[in-house]
Amino acid sequence: MYSIGETAKMVGLSAYTLRYYEKEKIISPSRNANGERAFDDQHIKWLQFVIRLKATQMPIAQIREYTELFLEGEHTARQRLELLQAHQLFIQEQLQNLTSVESELQYKIENYERIIASPMK
Template structure:
């Protein structure tokens, strides 16, 4: 079992964020006899998944919805798949946008490099 501080260091989040995720019912740590939060390996794995979802711009409300569906049981698998498929489509759209912007940036960089090369001579 890990304390909240140890967990924060392991997953790269602040203790404030862990408390926020608990408040939002995204994670439910165990409590020891003193009422202190304790996290196990399953919590760590779950938090790492949540971090990846956040990195792809999934809103906390959607992460909470996914969490609620997961905790409700296997019968919610179709809704979870739909939620993840919708987010995957969002990610694919973002990738297309980023690829387009990256191409434009590369074009600009090449033109500036040519301008710099010709003005240096």
């Protein structure tokens, strides 16, 4: 079992964020005899997944919804699948947008490189 500080260091989040995730019911650490939060390897794996979802701009509300569905059990598999599929579409749209912007930036960069490389008149 890991303390909140140890867990925060392991996953690269602050203790404040872990407490926030607990308040939002995204994670439910157990408590030790002193009432302190105690995290195990399953919590670490879950937090790593949550961090990846956040990195793809999934809102906390959707992460909470996914968590609630997961905790309800296997009968929610279809709902979880649909939620993840919808988010995957969002990610694909973002990738297309980024690719388009990257192409525009590349054009500008090449143009400036040509201007800088050409002799001054």
